[in-house]
Amino acid sequence: MFIKENFKMALDSIFANKMRSFLTMLGIIIGIASVIAILAVGNGAAQEITSTFSDLGATTINLTANRTDDPDEALTQEDLVVLKDSIDEVRYISPNEQIAGTASTEMDSRQAVVSYGTPDLQYLSQAMSSNLVHGRYFNQVDFDERNEVVVIDTDGAEALFGRTDVVGETLTMSITQSRFDLRIVGVVEGSFASMQGAFDADQIPLFMAMPQSTIGQRVPQLAGMNSVIIEVQETEQIEPVSNQVVRLLELRNDAVGENVYNARNFLQALDQVNNVLSLFINFIAAVAGIALLVGGIGVMNIMLVSVTERTREIGTRKALGATTKTILIQFLMEAIILSLIGGMIGLTLGILLSNIIAGALNIVPIYTLGSVALVLVFSTAVGIFFGIYPARKAARLNPIDALRFE
Structure with a gap:
């Protein structure tokens, strides 16, 4: 009952000043929408790139000799024949x-x-x-x-x-x-x-x-x-065959432990590409997330204004028996609800925006449960973090001073 009452009071306060509440949430909306759009479009583009390249070489190995200036260690036609005859998994070699x-x-x-x-x-x-x-x-x-x-x-x-x-x-x-x-x-x-x-x-x-x-x-x-x-x-055979190829060539050419032969497979290169793409996407998303910081500051600012405007109300409630904890939770909940509403609007806008951008780029946006959960958790965290100070300030008001406030 206590939580339900505070929730209702927070909503009443927010909807009593619709424009101010919307402007307060705007930074959070922009930040969340930007992060969702960047992650969805970026992950979709990364998936498109990796799937395209995967089709080109998902079962291939690139074999090189590091010191081809030594005739005894260079790759020869006889090496290729031995590799194909000795390793059953080798389909083609050239x-x-x-x-x-x-x-x-x-x-x-x-x-x-x-x-x-x-x-x-x-x-x-x-x-x-x-x-x-x-x-x-x-x-x-x-x-x-x-x-x-x-x-x-x-x-x-x-x-x-x-x-x-x-x-x-x-x-x-x-x-x-x-x-x-x-x-x-x-x-x-x-x-x-x-x-x-x-x-x-x-x-x-x-x-x-x-x-x-x-x-x-x-x-x-x-x-x-x-x-x-x-x-x-098969793709699953790439790693073991790569190791077999190098080991067989080292034994055949008396080069064990000299790192002469190098067998790199496409999956290794693909992992490196994925790591670079993920790093880039996360960096851009983090830059876009700066808007969330701005939005959080806006929440704190408007809550401080709200505390000042409602000083007499706070004094009256405390004079009637409201505890410091009650006042703290009331204002903290208001800050959290502001952030959550902004987060939900930002999530919806981000999904819409990512679909528009992805459609223009002819890719499929990818939404993950983790990114959606991150939006909700981050929105709540912003409300809690930036709402604590105004809420504590409201809760610590002296009821006598608050009732005298003009």
Whole structure:
């Protein structure tokens, strides 16, 4: 009954001065709305980014040799064969190197990006599609015999020959100081259609793929393997396979404990990206939360004004038997209710604002139970913290002095 009466009195006081109460809550409303909108949109954007990158490499491992200047410790084709044969979870393995060059035919000459690796490159390359339109991908025979073959995409076929079915045709490739002919054995889907509107066709380089052994023979400085991509069958296998790969290479090349080989997986990089995004989002939310401090000061200010205006009322109540505790709780509850109402309005406004912003950015806002609970807890904490001083001041008024107050 005591709590119910104080609650009613607090509401009466708040609604008796609607405009003043609203202006008092404004800082809290803005602060809460800003924090909710930033967290929801930020978490939604982070989820969109991580899911996009996760689709690109959720089961891949990037293997490198730290000291490739030592031939005994560099990655070799024999290492790749041993890794694939010894570790059942390894699905594909290939160098994933790229070099810029110029591809030319009698019809045209264009800049080209050449990817080179083992036949498994078909499934590991992010530069080219794995979907064949004509012919085949280069195979193990091409790799072992260093056949001068190449796979191009439909965009490159159209640019260099004016048609897509160009299997069996020959193009001339120029890389650094080397110039040699390559026979086209396959054509994969092109990616220009997805880039249209951002670039002109002539601005986009052609994409091609060829055996690493072939390009190493024609351009000797490219014969080494600086990095290798490994794809495992399941995401859960990434960590154990990474450890197996490093351990096997160290034993095979007598480099145990020398930290020569490094197997980094995409999940590690993804965790680092998530940590940076979370830090940035929380920092911006904390800056927006400064408005809550301003709002709390506003609550304290208006409560001090309220104590001054109601000094005679406080004196009358104390003369009629109200205790110091009763007066303290009355004004403290009023401050808490002001903050809670502001918090609820801010929460509603923040959800509305985040949906508008997220819709414009084409992402899905993410609301967590923790962020909603934080709003309510923080609103209550603001009311308690900034309401204590005015409430204590009201509770400590001398009833005689209060009744004499003009």
